[in-house]
Structure formats: structure tokens, C-alpha cells
Amino acid sequence: MDVSRSSPRRQLLTCVCSARFCRLFQGREDECTGSSSAHNGFVGIVGGEPARIEDYPYLVSLWKRGKFHCGGTIINDRFVLTSGRCVILLDTSRYYVLAGTADIETQEGGQRHNLEQIIRHDHFNDQGQNDICLLKLTTSLVFSSRVSEAHLPEYDVTLPRNTVFNVAGWGSETTDGEISTVLRSTRVPLFNKKTCKEIYNRATVVNSKMICAGTIGQDACRGDSGGPLILEGVVVGIVSRGASCGSGEYPTIYTKVSAYLNWIRDNMRN
Numbered sequence: 001m002d003v004s005r006s007s008p009r010r011q012l013l014t015c016v017c018s019a020r021f022c023r024l025f026q027g028r029e030d031e032c033t034g035s036s037s038a039h040n041g042f043v044g045i046v047g048g049e050p051a052r053i054e055d056y057p058y059l060v061s062l063w064k065r066g067k068f069h070c071g072g073t074i075i076n077d078r079f080v081l082t083s084g085r086c087v088i089l090l091d092t093s094r095y096y097v098l099a100g101t102a103d104i105e106t107q108e109g110g111q112r113h114n115l116e117q118i119i120r121h122d123h124f125n126d127q128g129q130n131d132i133c134l135l136k137l138t139t140s141l142v143f144s145s146r147v148s149e150a151h152l153p154e155y156d157v158t159l160p161r162n163t164v165f166n167v168a169g170w171g172s173e174t175t176d177g178e179i180s181t182v183l184r185s186t187r188v189p190l191f192n193k194k195t196c197k198e199i200y201n202r203a204t205v206v207n208s209k210m211i212c213a214g215t216i217g218q219d220a221c222r223g224d225s226g227g228p229l230i231l232e233g234v235v236v237g238i239v240s241r242g243a244s245c246g247s248g249e250y251p252t253i254y255t256k257v258s259a260y261l262n263w264i265r266d267n268m269r270n
Contacts, residue, residue, distance in 0.1 A: 051185040053102040053109075056168045058150035058235070059183070060099040062086055062135070062226060068104055068179055071169045071227025072097060072135065073150050073235050077143065079268055080135040081150075082226035083238050083255065084124035087133055092118055097137060100146040102183035104170055109146060113137040119267050121260075127205040131240045131255045133226075134267050150228065150235040153258040163190040165213055165231050167239065169224030188213040188229075191251035199250060204241065209259040211237045214251040229254045 053059070060080055062070040070086035080097055087095065092115040101110035116138040121130040141147055168185035196212035206212065211229065229237030237254030257264075 049184060049186070051102065051168055051183045053100060053146050053183060056183065056185065056228075056230075057100070057144075057146050057148040059168055059228060060097050061104050061170060063096050063098060064094050068170060069095070071224040071239065073228040073238070074099065074141060074148065075152060075235075075264070076149050076268070077140040078137050080137065081228075081235070081238065081257075081264070082133050082135060083240055084120045084131045084133045085128075085240070086226040087118050087120060087135075090118045090120065092116065095135075097135060099141055100144065103181060104179075105181035111142060111147060113139055113141065121263065128210075128241050128253060129205050129207070130209070130260075132238060132257075132260050132263070134264065151233055152261065152264070153234055153236055155261075156256075156258040159190055159211070159231075159236075161190065161192075163231065164188070165190070165229050165236070167213075167227065167229050169227040169239070171224040188252070189215050191215075196251055196253070200243075200253075203243075204253070206253060209256050210240070211254040211256050212251040213237075213254060214242070 058074040060072045060074060061068055062072050062080075062082060064070075070082060072080040072082035072086075075081050095115050095118075097113045097115070098104065098107060099111045099113065101107050114137070115135050117136040119134040119136065121132050123130045124132070143149070165188050166185055167188055168183060170180050170183060191212035191214060193206065193210075193212055197206040200206055213229065225239050225241070227239045228235040229239065236257055238257060240253045240255050242252040243250035
């Protein structure tokens with residue numbers, strides 16, 4: 001099916017892998033077919049500008065079979081937080097993490113780390129519920145001005161209506177564009193949860209463990225699922241899914257990190 005010509009609602013309902021797993025952002029088949037179309041279905045940055053890795057030292061890129069695949073967030077020297085949909089096949093040999101570089105083409109100054117373990121939430125499903133995953137690295141990250149751990153929220157807080165977040169990654173600037181080789185960031189406003197739920201209707205679940213954010217010309221797009229949603233230096237969300245890039249009609253949906261603090265701590269400890 002040529003999803004590039006489909007309506008946003010039809011894109012939302014596109015199923016791949018013989019109906020085994022449905023994905024937003026127009027679907028993506030490489031987890032099942034083994035293809036490596038890195039620009040074909042995860043979210044990146046619309047309306048942003050180039051950013052320094054020193055401003056987002058906790059941000060990493062996740063690579064699959066040597067191709068850029070997703071984003072992630074360092075939460076200590078051995079663990080990275082990302083989206084469950086970034087690792088549908090739980091095979092550590094397929095992936096590695098690249099930290100400490102804003103340029104994923106030259107990879108200047110980057111640290112490469114293989115994976116020891118993939119810990120995806122047991123109740124992750126194709127509706128985007130519990131879209132969270134921990135990646136345990138085989139070796140410890142070396143912290144510097146370019147590589148450091150993120151601050152996690154201490155508890156669940158109510159976000160004011162006028163909240164504006166930062167989001168960063170290497171994704172495309174348009175729905176059908178290529179990924180960016182340099183890190184980019186933008187600011188995205190909180191989107192009303194009730195309205196977000198009504199917009200997506202039955203196409204995907206929107207619940208209390210999620211955050212909706214984005215507006216016309218400023219949004220996440222294709223290329224960086226798993227990356228962080230940031231509020232005043234704290235990683236409050238994980239880029240999960242959506243239906244269009246920067247249109248203002250369909251906001252991006254983020255996993256709410258504070259809803260999973262116990263899960264994160266328990267799995268890091270165990």
C-alpha cells in the first residue's frame with residue numbers, strides 16, 4: 001500500500017508484518033523484513049535548528065545493523081531509556097548505541113557501546129501502551145561534557161496548560177524527508193489530553209501514562225522514536241508515535257516517564 005498518499009487516519013491504521021504489529025507514523029516494515037530504511041517511520045524534528053551535543057549530552061542514537069534507527073536517553077553509565085517500538089525483535093546483536101556526538105555521519109567524538117540486555121515493558125502492545133524499554137550496555141559510558149546521564153522526574157506532576165517542552169533528535173524535518181545527519185532541537189507546547197484522545201479516537205490509545213505535545217511547524221516527526229521530551233532539564237517523556245509532522249492536527253504522543261519510575265528503578269536494580 002502506498003501510505004504516502006493515504007489520509008492521516010488511514011496511516012494510523014496501517015499494519016505491517018502480516019498484521020502482527022501495527023505502528024503509527026505510517027508504519028514501518030524493517031523489524032520484520034530486515035530492510036534498513038532508517039527514514040521510514042520513526043519520529044524526528046520539525047521546525048528545529050542544529051543543536052550541540054553538549055546541550056543534550058544524555059541523548060544517544062540507537063543503531064540497528066549499522067543503520068541509524070532510533071533515539072534514546074542515558075539514565076546512568078550502563079542504561080539507556082528508549083521506546084519499546086524501537087526494539088520489536090529483542091536480539092541484542094542487532095543493535096548498538098552511539099553516544100557523545102551530534103553528527104551521526106562523521107560520528108566525531110562518539111562512543112559506541114553494544115547491548116548486553118533489552119528490557120522492554122512486559123505489557124507493551126501495538127496500541128502504544130507501556131511504550132518503554134531499557135537498554136543495558138555491555139560496557140560503561142565514559143562521562144564528559146558530551147556524555148552524561150539525564151535527570152528523571154522525582155514524582156508524577158500535573159503539567160500546566162501553557163507548558164512548553166524541548167525535543168531533540170536526528171529525524172527528518174518533513175513527513176517524507178530523510179533523516180538529519182546532525183542533531184536538531186525544537187520547542188513543542190503541551191497539547192490538551194482530552195482533545196488529543198478525541199483526535200486519535202480508536203486509532204490508538206491515549207491515557208494518563210502519556211503526554212501529547214506539538215503544534216503547527218514545531219513537532220517531532222520521522223527518525224527518532226525513543227528520544228527524550230525535556231522540561232527544564234528533566235526527561236519527562238519518550239517519543240512514541242503520531243500521525244503527521246508539524247501539521248498541528250495530530251500531536252505527537254509521548255510515554256510519560258514519571259508513570260514508570262518504579263518500573264525503571266526496579267529493572268535497573270534487578
